[in-house]
Amino acid sequence: MPSDTWTDNMQKPHGGKLVRRISESKDVGGLERIHVNNDTAKDIENIAHGVLSPLEGFLCRDEFESVLFHKRLPSDVPWTIPIVIDENEKKHKEGEEVLLESENGMQAILEIEDVYAYDNKEAAREIFRTTSEEHPGVKKLYDMGDFLLGGKITLVKGSSSPFEDYLLYPRETRVLFKEKRWDDIVAFQTRNPPHIGHEYVQKAALTFVDGIFINPLMGKKKKGDFRDDVILDSYKALLEHYYLKNRVVLAVLQTEMRYAGPREAVFHAIMRKNFGCTHFIVGRDHAGVGNYYGHYEAHEIFKEFPDLGITPLFFRSFYYCKKCGSVVNDKICPHGKEYHVNFSGTNIRKLLREGKKPPISMMREEVSDIILESGNPFV
Amino acid sequence: MEKIKERIEGTGFTSVSGYVTYVLREVIANIDEDEEEAFSKEDEEKVKERLRALGYLD
Numbered sequence: 001m002p003s004d005t006w007t008d009n010m011q012k013p014h015g016g017k018l019v020r021r022i023s024e025s026k027d028v029g030g031l032e033r034i035h036v037n038n039d040t041a042k043d044i045e046n047i048a049h050g051v052l053s054p055l056e057g058f059l060c061r062d063e064f065e066s067v068l069f070h071k072r073l074p075s076d077v078p079w080t081i082p083i084v085i086d087e088n089e090k091k092h093k094e095g096e097e098v099l100l101e102s103e104n105g106m107q108a109i110l111e112i113e114d115v116y117a118y119d120n121k122e123a124a125r126e127i128f129r130t131t132s133e134e135h136p137g138v139k140k141l142y143d144m145g146d147f148l149l150g151g152k153i154t155l156v157k158g159s160s161s162p163f164e165d166y167l168l169y170p171r172e173t174r175v176l177f178k179e180k181r182w183d184d185i186v187a188f189q190t191r192n193p194p195h196i197g198h199e200y201v202q203k204a205a206l207t208f209v210d211g212i213f214i215n216p217l218m219g220k221k222k223k224g225d226f227r228d229d230v231i232l233d234s235y236k237a238l239l240e241h242y243y244l245k246n247r248v249v250l251a252v253l254q255t256e257m258r259y260a261g262p263r264e265a266v267f268h269a270i271m272r273k274n275f276g277c278t279h280f281i282v283g284r285d286h287a288g289v290g291n292y293y294g295h296y297e298a299h300e301i302f303k304e305f306p307d308l309g310i311t312p313l314f315f316r317s318f319y320y321c322k323k324c325g326s327v328v329n330d331k332i333c334p335h336g337k338e339y340h341v342n343f344s345g346t347n348i349r350k351l352l353r354e355g356k357k358p359p360i361s362m363m364r365e366e367v368s369d370i371i372l373e374s375g376n377p378f379v
Numbered sequence: 380m381e382k383i384k385e386r387i388e389g390t391g392f393t394s395v396s397g398y399v400t401y402v403l404r405e406v407i408a409n410i411d412e413d414e415e416e417a418f419s420k421e422d423e424e425k426v427k428e429r430l431r432a433l434g435y436l437d
Contacts, residue, residue, distance in 0.1 A: 016407065076400055165433055171418070175426045176435055249435065306391030307401040 010178065011185075011276045014309060015054025015077045018170055018274065022048050022155045026109060031099040034110075036085065039220050041102035041159050042254045043083055046271075048108065048155035049169035051253070053274045058085045060114035060150030068126045071263065071304065078270065078305045080263040081127065086145035090115055099156075106159035114150035127260050130292055136222045137259045137289075161254065163218055166232060168251040173213065174276040176249060182210035186279040186313060187272035189286075191217045191257055192226055193234035193371055195363045197318040197343035199242065200327045205281050205313050206247060213249050213277050214239070219256040221379055222289070224349070228252075230370070230377040237366040261286070261293035262301035266308070273310040280310050284317045319343060320361050352377060 013019075036044070046052050054077060059067065064082050066074045073079045085100075092098065096112045124131045124138045133139050161167050168176070177185055186205045190198065206212045216235060218228040235250055253271065258264050264287035269280040286298035299314045316329045320341040324333055333340075343362055351358045357368045371377045383395050392398040430436040 016404070076404070168435075171422075172426050172430060175423055176430055179427065179430075179436055303391055307397075307404075 010174065010183070011273060011278050012309065013050065013053045013170070014270050014273050015073075015075070017054060018050040018174075019047065019053040019056055020050055020171070021056055021153060024156060026154060026156050028099045028107065028109065028156055031097055031109065033099045033101055034087075036100045036102050036106075038102050038104050038159070039256045040085060040100070041104060041106035042219060042256070044100060044106060044108045044153050045155060045158060046255060047083070047153055049171070051170060051255075051271050051274055052083060053170075055079075055083055057110070057113075057152035058083060058148070058150050061116040061118075061148075063150065064116075064118065064148065068123060071266070078266065078308050080270075080301075081258060081260060081267040082123070084144075084148045084150075085110070087147050087149060088145035090117075090147050092149060100153070102159060104159040104161075105157060106155070107157040109154045109156060110149065110151055111153075112149055112151045114148075116148055116150070117146060118148055120144065127258075127263060128292065129261070135259065135289065135292060162229070163232060163252045163254070166250065166252045167254065168249075168275075170274045170276065173249070173251065177211070177276045180211060180246070180249075184209040184279065185211050185213055185277045186281060187213045187215055187269075187275065187277040188281045189215055189217060189253075189268045189272070191221060191231070192345060193231050193363075193367060193377075194238050195343045195345070195348055195358070195367075196320070196327060196361065199238065199364070200318045201281060201283060201315045204315070205279065208313075209279055211247050211249065213251070213272065213275065215251060215253050215272060215275070217257060218252045218254050221257050222259075223379055225257075225379045226371075226377055227374070227379055230374045233374070234367045234370045237370045238364055241366050242364065257287065259287060259289040259292075261288045262298045265298035265312075266301055266305060269302075269308065269310050269312060273308075278310060280312050281315060282312045283315050317342075349378075 047055055059082055062074055066072060067079050067082050071080045092112050092115055094112055098110050099107060100110050101107045120141050121131050124141050128135055128137050130138060133142060186209045188202050202212055216231050239248055239250055265282050272280050282298055284295050302312045316331060318327050318329045321328045321333045321335050321339050323335040323339040341361055348358045348362060352371055387398045
Protein backbone atom coordinates (compact mmCIF):
# COMPACT_ATOMS: atom_id res chain seq x y z
CA MET A 1 0.00 0.00 0.00
CA PRO A 2 1.41 3.40 -0.85
CA SER A 3 2.14 5.38 2.25
CA ASP A 4 0.61 8.74 2.91
CA THR A 5 3.59 10.97 2.30
CA TRP A 6 1.78 13.94 3.57
CA THR A 7 -1.08 14.08 5.99
CA ASP A 8 -4.11 16.26 5.50
CA ASN A 9 -2.42 18.85 7.69
CA MET A 10 0.79 18.92 5.72
CA GLN A 11 1.69 21.75 3.40
CA LYS A 12 0.87 20.96 -0.23
CA PRO A 13 3.59 21.47 -2.84
CA HIS A 14 3.33 24.62 -4.94
CA GLY A 15 1.03 23.95 -7.87
CA GLY A 16 -0.37 20.89 -6.08
CA LYS A 17 2.13 18.19 -7.06
CA LEU A 18 5.70 17.52 -5.94
CA VAL A 19 7.74 17.14 -9.10
CA ARG A 20 10.15 14.25 -9.32
CA ARG A 21 12.09 13.89 -12.54
CA ILE A 22 14.86 11.40 -11.82
CA SER A 23 15.75 8.32 -13.84
CA GLU A 24 19.16 6.77 -13.31
CA SER A 25 18.49 4.07 -15.88
CA LYS A 26 17.85 6.34 -18.88
CA ASP A 27 20.10 5.66 -21.82
CA VAL A 28 22.18 8.72 -22.67
CA GLY A 29 24.35 7.14 -25.36
CA GLY A 30 24.36 9.08 -28.60
CA LEU A 31 23.03 12.31 -27.13
CA GLU A 32 24.87 15.53 -27.84
CA ARG A 33 26.60 16.66 -24.64
CA ILE A 34 26.32 20.27 -23.53
CA HIS A 35 28.44 21.57 -20.70
CA VAL A 36 26.63 23.62 -18.05
CA ASN A 37 28.12 25.43 -15.08
CA ASN A 38 27.63 24.26 -11.52
CA ASP A 39 24.94 26.89 -10.83
CA THR A 40 22.79 25.60 -13.68
CA ALA A 41 23.47 22.07 -12.43
CA LYS A 42 21.97 23.07 -9.08
CA ASP A 43 18.87 24.49 -10.80
CA ILE A 44 18.50 21.19 -12.66
CA GLU A 45 18.82 19.13 -9.48
CA ASN A 46 16.36 21.39 -7.69
CA ILE A 47 13.85 20.96 -10.53
CA ALA A 48 14.35 17.17 -10.50
CA HIS A 49 13.86 16.87 -6.74
CA GLY A 50 10.79 19.10 -6.59
CA VAL A 51 12.31 22.18 -4.95
CA LEU A 52 11.03 24.23 -7.90
CA SER A 53 7.61 22.53 -8.21
CA PRO A 54 5.57 22.91 -10.36
CA LEU A 55 8.42 23.50 -12.82
CA GLU A 56 9.44 20.34 -14.66
CA GLY A 57 12.19 21.98 -16.67
CA PHE A 58 13.37 25.26 -18.09
CA LEU A 59 10.77 27.83 -19.09
CA CYS A 60 9.42 27.97 -22.63
CA ARG A 61 8.71 31.38 -24.19
CA ASP A 62 5.11 31.68 -23.05
CA GLU A 63 6.09 30.74 -19.50
CA PHE A 64 9.09 33.09 -19.51
CA GLU A 65 7.00 36.05 -20.66
CA SER A 66 4.20 35.23 -18.24
CA VAL A 67 6.68 35.19 -15.33
CA LEU A 68 8.31 38.39 -16.52
CA PHE A 69 5.17 40.45 -17.03
CA HIS A 70 2.66 38.84 -14.67
CA LYS A 71 4.81 37.13 -12.01
CA ARG A 72 2.74 34.01 -12.66
CA LEU A 73 2.98 30.94 -14.86
CA PRO A 74 0.40 30.68 -17.67
CA SER A 75 -1.57 28.40 -15.32
CA ASP A 76 -1.86 31.42 -12.98
CA VAL A 77 0.33 29.76 -10.32
CA PRO A 78 2.56 32.44 -8.73
CA TRP A 79 6.13 32.38 -10.04
CA THR A 80 8.52 35.31 -9.92
CA ILE A 81 12.02 34.25 -11.05
CA PRO A 82 12.57 32.79 -14.54
CA ILE A 83 14.51 29.52 -14.51
CA VAL A 84 16.23 29.37 -17.88
CA ILE A 85 19.13 27.90 -19.82
CA ASP A 86 20.82 29.80 -22.61
CA GLU A 87 22.92 29.28 -25.70
CA ASN A 88 24.93 31.78 -27.75
CA GLU A 89 23.66 30.76 -31.18
CA LYS A 90 20.47 29.03 -32.25
CA LYS A 91 22.15 25.60 -32.56
CA HIS A 92 19.24 23.44 -31.49
CA LYS A 93 15.59 23.00 -32.40
CA GLU A 94 12.38 21.76 -30.86
CA GLY A 95 12.13 18.01 -30.55
CA GLU A 96 15.83 17.41 -29.90
CA GLU A 97 17.16 15.78 -26.76
CA VAL A 98 20.54 16.74 -25.36
CA LEU A 99 22.59 15.69 -22.34
CA LEU A 100 23.49 18.48 -19.96
CA GLU A 101 26.54 17.78 -17.86
CA SER A 102 28.52 19.79 -15.33
CA GLU A 103 31.99 19.77 -13.80
CA ASN A 104 30.64 18.51 -10.49
CA GLY A 105 29.26 15.36 -12.13
CA MET A 106 25.61 16.19 -12.78
CA GLN A 107 23.99 14.70 -15.88
CA ALA A 108 20.46 15.42 -17.09
CA ILE A 109 18.51 15.01 -20.31
CA LEU A 110 16.84 18.11 -21.71
CA GLU A 111 13.87 17.53 -24.06
CA ILE A 112 13.90 20.74 -26.07
CA GLU A 113 10.37 22.08 -26.58
CA ASP A 114 11.22 25.68 -27.45
CA VAL A 115 14.15 27.77 -28.62
CA TYR A 116 13.59 31.52 -28.43
CA ALA A 117 15.22 34.91 -28.41
CA TYR A 118 14.53 37.36 -25.63
CA ASP A 119 15.14 40.99 -24.78
CA ASN A 120 17.67 40.97 -21.95
CA LYS A 121 17.20 44.66 -21.07
CA GLU A 122 13.46 44.14 -20.75
CA ALA A 123 14.07 41.05 -18.61
CA ALA A 124 16.48 43.00 -16.38
CA ARG A 125 13.96 45.81 -15.96
CA GLU A 126 11.18 43.42 -15.01
CA ILE A 127 13.13 41.07 -12.74
CA PHE A 128 15.65 43.38 -11.08
CA ARG A 129 13.95 46.76 -11.65
CA THR A 130 17.21 48.10 -13.05
CA THR A 131 19.18 47.73 -16.25
CA SER A 132 22.45 48.77 -14.60
CA GLU A 133 25.29 46.35 -15.14
CA GLU A 134 26.51 47.26 -11.65
CA HIS A 135 23.75 44.98 -10.33
CA PRO A 136 25.21 41.45 -10.11
CA GLY A 137 22.02 39.78 -11.35
CA VAL A 138 21.78 42.13 -14.33
CA LYS A 139 25.43 41.53 -15.20
CA LYS A 140 24.85 37.79 -15.18
CA LEU A 141 21.79 38.23 -17.41
CA TYR A 142 23.73 40.36 -19.90
CA ASP A 143 26.50 37.73 -20.01
CA MET A 144 24.00 35.05 -21.07
CA GLY A 145 23.58 33.88 -24.66
CA ASP A 146 20.99 35.36 -27.03
CA PHE A 147 18.71 32.32 -27.03
CA LEU A 148 16.90 30.36 -24.34
CA LEU A 149 16.00 26.68 -24.45
CA GLY A 150 12.75 25.56 -22.87
CA GLY A 151 11.74 22.03 -22.02
CA LYS A 152 11.54 19.27 -19.44
CA ILE A 153 14.62 17.81 -17.75
CA THR A 154 15.26 14.36 -16.35
CA LEU A 155 18.12 13.97 -13.90
CA VAL A 156 20.25 10.93 -14.72
CA LYS A 157 23.14 11.47 -12.30
CA GLY A 158 23.35 13.78 -9.30
CA SER A 159 26.38 15.91 -8.54
CA SER A 160 28.72 15.57 -5.61
CA SER A 161 28.31 18.20 -2.91
CA PRO A 162 30.63 19.33 -0.13
CA PHE A 163 27.48 19.72 1.99
CA GLU A 164 26.07 16.22 1.42
CA ASP A 165 25.36 15.65 5.11
CA TYR A 166 23.16 18.75 5.27
CA LEU A 167 21.56 18.50 1.84
CA LEU A 168 17.88 17.55 2.11
CA TYR A 169 15.30 17.67 -0.66
CA PRO A 170 11.52 18.09 -0.25
CA ARG A 171 10.76 14.36 -0.09
CA GLU A 172 13.13 14.11 2.86
CA THR A 173 12.04 17.21 4.74
CA ARG A 174 8.39 16.22 4.37
CA VAL A 175 9.08 12.80 5.88
CA LEU A 176 11.18 14.46 8.58
CA PHE A 177 8.48 17.01 9.52
CA LYS A 178 5.89 14.21 9.56
CA GLU A 179 8.06 12.07 11.88
CA LYS A 180 8.57 15.07 14.16
CA ARG A 181 4.78 15.63 14.12
CA TRP A 182 5.28 19.23 13.08
CA ASP A 183 2.21 20.77 11.42
CA ASP A 184 3.35 24.38 11.31
CA ILE A 185 6.93 24.99 10.26
CA VAL A 186 8.58 28.36 9.68
CA ALA A 187 11.47 28.61 7.22
CA PHE A 188 14.39 30.99 7.57
CA GLN A 189 16.41 31.86 4.49
CA THR A 190 19.92 33.24 4.94
CA ARG A 191 23.16 33.90 3.11
CA ASN A 192 25.13 35.07 6.14
CA PRO A 193 26.36 33.75 9.48
CA PRO A 194 23.92 34.46 12.30
CA HIS A 195 24.09 37.54 14.49
CA ILE A 196 21.88 38.30 17.49
CA GLY A 197 19.24 39.97 15.33
CA HIS A 198 18.83 36.84 13.19
CA GLU A 199 18.59 34.67 16.28
CA TYR A 200 15.94 36.92 17.72
CA VAL A 201 13.81 36.85 14.56
CA GLN A 202 14.06 33.07 14.36
CA LYS A 203 13.09 32.55 17.98
CA ALA A 204 10.25 35.09 17.79
CA ALA A 205 8.81 33.18 14.82
CA LEU A 206 9.40 29.82 16.49
CA THR A 207 7.12 30.77 19.38
CA PHE A 208 4.15 30.57 16.99
CA VAL A 209 4.92 27.28 15.21
CA ASP A 210 6.03 23.70 15.93
CA GLY A 211 9.52 23.98 14.47
CA ILE A 212 11.92 26.08 12.46
CA PHE A 213 13.68 25.06 9.24
CA ILE A 214 16.91 27.03 9.01
CA ASN A 215 17.89 26.79 5.37
CA PRO A 216 21.08 28.66 4.44
CA LEU A 217 21.66 29.22 0.77
CA MET A 218 24.82 27.62 -0.62
CA GLY A 219 25.72 28.88 -4.04
CA LYS A 220 27.33 31.53 -6.16
CA LYS A 221 27.54 34.81 -4.36
CA LYS A 222 29.33 38.09 -4.91
CA LYS A 223 32.80 39.09 -3.72
CA GLY A 224 32.72 39.98 -0.05
CA ASP A 225 29.94 37.53 0.85
CA PHE A 226 30.72 34.87 3.43
CA ARG A 227 31.96 31.44 2.30
CA ASP A 228 29.33 28.71 2.31
CA ASP A 229 31.23 26.42 4.68
CA VAL A 230 31.68 29.28 7.18
CA ILE A 231 27.94 29.99 7.15
CA LEU A 232 27.09 26.34 7.78
CA ASP A 233 29.69 25.87 10.52
CA SER A 234 28.62 29.06 12.28
CA TYR A 235 24.99 27.90 12.31
CA LYS A 236 26.02 24.51 13.66
CA ALA A 237 27.78 26.29 16.53
CA LEU A 238 24.78 28.53 17.24
CA LEU A 239 22.27 25.69 17.23
CA GLU A 240 24.43 23.48 19.43
CA HIS A 241 24.60 26.06 22.18
CA TYR A 242 21.44 28.13 21.94
CA TYR A 243 18.56 26.15 20.39
CA LEU A 244 16.43 23.20 21.46
CA LYS A 245 17.47 20.28 19.24
CA ASN A 246 13.90 19.05 18.83
CA ARG A 247 12.65 22.41 17.54
CA VAL A 248 15.09 23.09 14.73
CA VAL A 249 16.17 21.48 11.47
CA LEU A 250 19.28 22.81 9.72
CA ALA A 251 19.73 21.90 6.06
CA VAL A 252 21.19 23.71 3.08
CA LEU A 253 19.62 24.88 -0.17
CA GLN A 254 21.97 24.73 -3.13
CA THR A 255 21.08 27.59 -5.45
CA GLU A 256 22.59 30.90 -6.44
CA MET A 257 21.55 34.29 -5.17
CA ARG A 258 19.86 36.38 -7.83
CA TYR A 259 19.72 39.61 -5.76
CA ALA A 260 16.25 40.29 -7.17
CA GLY A 261 14.86 41.68 -3.91
CA PRO A 262 11.06 41.43 -3.70
CA ARG A 263 10.66 38.93 -6.55
CA GLU A 264 13.30 36.71 -5.02
CA ALA A 265 11.61 36.89 -1.61
CA VAL A 266 8.51 35.29 -3.16
CA PHE A 267 10.70 32.75 -4.99
CA HIS A 268 12.45 31.84 -1.74
CA ALA A 269 9.07 31.40 -0.04
CA ILE A 270 7.83 29.12 -2.84
CA MET A 271 10.87 26.85 -2.55
CA ARG A 272 10.38 26.49 1.21
CA LYS A 273 6.69 25.75 0.63
CA ASN A 274 7.86 22.83 -1.47
CA PHE A 275 10.02 21.66 1.41
CA GLY A 276 6.83 21.48 3.48
CA CYS A 277 7.02 24.75 5.38
CA THR A 278 3.87 26.69 6.22
CA HIS A 279 5.45 30.02 7.12
CA PHE A 280 8.37 32.03 5.80
CA ILE A 281 10.34 34.80 7.51
CA VAL A 282 10.81 37.95 5.44
CA GLY A 283 13.12 40.51 6.97
CA ARG A 284 14.56 43.82 5.93
CA ASP A 285 15.73 44.12 2.30
CA HIS A 286 15.27 40.42 1.64
CA ALA A 287 17.51 39.23 -1.24
CA GLY A 288 18.56 42.80 -1.84
CA VAL A 289 21.87 44.30 -2.86
CA GLY A 290 23.09 47.89 -2.65
CA ASN A 291 20.18 50.34 -2.71
CA TYR A 292 18.16 48.89 -5.58
CA TYR A 293 15.13 48.07 -3.46
CA GLY A 294 13.33 49.77 -0.59
CA HIS A 295 14.01 48.32 2.84
CA TYR A 296 10.60 46.71 3.13
CA GLU A 297 9.52 46.32 -0.49
CA ALA A 298 9.92 42.59 -0.09
CA HIS A 299 7.07 42.73 2.42
CA GLU A 300 4.76 44.66 0.07
CA ILE A 301 5.05 42.28 -2.92
CA PHE A 302 3.34 39.46 -1.02
CA LYS A 303 0.05 41.41 -1.25
CA GLU A 304 0.02 40.47 -4.95
CA PHE A 305 -0.17 36.78 -4.03
CA PRO A 306 -3.04 36.04 -1.63
CA ASP A 307 -3.01 32.55 -3.18
CA LEU A 308 0.69 31.88 -2.53
CA GLY A 309 -0.05 29.12 -0.01
CA ILE A 310 2.72 29.91 2.46
CA THR A 311 2.28 32.59 5.11
CA PRO A 312 4.94 35.29 5.16
CA LEU A 313 6.01 36.53 8.60
CA PHE A 314 7.24 40.08 8.18
CA PHE A 315 9.91 41.34 10.53
CA ARG A 316 11.31 44.80 10.75
CA SER A 317 14.97 45.15 11.77
CA PHE A 318 15.84 44.32 15.34
CA TYR A 319 18.41 46.22 17.38
CA TYR A 320 19.47 46.34 21.03
CA CYS A 321 17.99 49.19 23.11
CA LYS A 322 20.06 50.13 26.16
CA LYS A 323 17.02 51.76 27.76
CA CYS A 324 14.67 48.79 27.15
CA GLY A 325 17.52 46.46 28.09
CA SER A 326 16.57 43.99 25.37
CA VAL A 327 16.43 43.26 21.65
CA VAL A 328 13.61 45.31 20.12
CA ASN A 329 12.46 46.91 16.88
CA ASP A 330 10.70 50.13 15.92
CA LYS A 331 7.29 48.58 16.57
CA ILE A 332 7.94 47.97 20.26
CA CYS A 333 10.65 50.42 21.35
CA PRO A 334 9.70 54.03 22.18
CA HIS A 335 13.29 55.27 22.72
CA GLY A 336 15.56 57.43 20.62
CA LYS A 337 18.42 56.28 18.42
CA GLU A 338 20.97 57.32 21.02
CA TYR A 339 20.01 54.18 22.97
CA HIS A 340 20.16 51.83 19.98
CA VAL A 341 22.92 49.37 19.03
CA ASN A 342 22.37 48.14 15.48
CA PHE A 343 23.23 44.63 14.31
CA SER A 344 24.96 46.02 11.30
CA GLY A 345 26.17 43.35 8.86
CA THR A 346 28.63 45.92 7.50
CA ASN A 347 30.13 46.61 10.93
CA ILE A 348 30.30 42.92 11.79
CA ARG A 349 32.07 42.18 8.50
CA LYS A 350 34.53 45.02 9.14
CA LEU A 351 35.44 43.69 12.58
CA LEU A 352 35.84 40.12 11.34
CA ARG A 353 37.96 41.30 8.41
CA GLU A 354 40.23 42.97 10.95
CA GLY A 355 40.44 39.71 12.89
CA LYS A 356 38.40 41.09 15.79
CA LYS A 357 35.49 39.47 17.59
CA PRO A 358 32.27 41.47 17.38
CA PRO A 359 30.83 42.31 20.82
CA ILE A 360 28.62 39.59 22.32
CA SER A 361 25.69 42.00 22.11
CA MET A 362 26.02 41.59 18.30
CA MET A 363 27.20 38.03 17.77
CA ARG A 364 27.49 34.92 19.95
CA GLU A 365 31.09 34.20 20.91
CA GLU A 366 30.83 30.60 19.69
CA VAL A 367 29.82 31.91 16.26
CA SER A 368 32.54 34.53 15.96
CA ASP A 369 35.16 31.99 17.13
CA ILE A 370 34.17 29.67 14.27
CA ILE A 371 34.34 32.50 11.76
CA LEU A 372 37.74 33.74 12.93
CA GLU A 373 39.18 30.20 13.02
CA SER A 374 38.30 29.75 9.33
CA GLY A 375 41.08 32.10 8.14
CA ASN A 376 39.59 34.28 5.43
CA PRO A 377 35.82 33.76 5.78
CA PHE A 378 34.90 35.76 2.66
CA VAL A 379 34.41 34.90 -0.99
CA MET B 380 -21.90 36.04 -5.58
CA GLU B 381 -22.52 38.40 -2.66
CA LYS B 382 -21.45 35.69 -0.21
CA ILE B 383 -18.18 35.22 -2.09
CA LYS B 384 -17.57 38.99 -2.09
CA GLU B 385 -18.08 39.05 1.67
CA ARG B 386 -15.76 36.07 2.08
CA ILE B 387 -12.87 37.65 0.20
CA GLU B 388 -13.09 41.01 1.91
CA GLY B 389 -9.76 41.81 3.56
CA THR B 390 -8.05 38.66 2.25
CA GLY B 391 -5.96 40.16 -0.52
CA PHE B 392 -8.05 38.70 -3.34
CA THR B 393 -9.27 41.63 -5.44
CA SER B 394 -11.90 39.86 -7.52
CA VAL B 395 -14.43 37.05 -7.25
CA SER B 396 -12.98 35.43 -10.40
CA GLY B 397 -9.47 35.48 -8.91
CA TYR B 398 -10.70 33.73 -5.77
CA VAL B 399 -12.74 31.18 -7.73
CA THR B 400 -9.69 30.38 -9.90
CA TYR B 401 -7.65 29.77 -6.74
CA VAL B 402 -10.29 27.48 -5.23
CA LEU B 403 -10.63 25.47 -8.45
CA ARG B 404 -6.86 25.10 -8.65
CA GLU B 405 -6.79 23.71 -5.09
CA VAL B 406 -9.62 21.27 -5.88
CA ILE B 407 -7.84 20.01 -9.01
CA ALA B 408 -4.58 19.71 -7.07
CA ASN B 409 -6.32 17.44 -4.57
CA ILE B 410 -7.57 15.20 -7.38
CA ASP B 411 -4.10 15.09 -8.97
CA GLU B 412 -2.54 14.14 -5.64
CA ASP B 413 -4.61 10.94 -5.60
CA GLU B 414 -3.50 10.07 -9.11
CA GLU B 415 0.21 10.86 -8.75
CA GLU B 416 2.98 8.27 -8.56
CA ALA B 417 2.87 6.63 -5.18
CA PHE B 418 5.67 7.18 -2.68
CA SER B 419 6.01 3.61 -1.48
CA LYS B 420 6.54 2.46 2.10
CA GLU B 421 9.92 1.17 0.93
CA ASP B 422 10.86 4.62 -0.44
CA GLU B 423 9.77 6.22 2.81
CA GLU B 424 11.87 3.78 4.86
CA LYS B 425 14.92 4.54 2.72
CA VAL B 426 14.40 8.24 3.37
CA LYS B 427 14.07 7.60 7.11
CA GLU B 428 17.26 5.53 7.04
CA ARG B 429 19.14 8.42 5.47
CA LEU B 430 17.67 10.86 7.97
CA ARG B 431 18.74 8.60 10.85
CA ALA B 432 22.24 8.19 9.41
CA LEU B 433 22.58 11.97 9.18
CA GLY B 434 21.29 12.50 12.72
CA TYR B 435 18.01 14.18 11.82
CA LEU B 436 16.00 11.31 13.33
CA ASP B 437 16.86 9.16 16.36
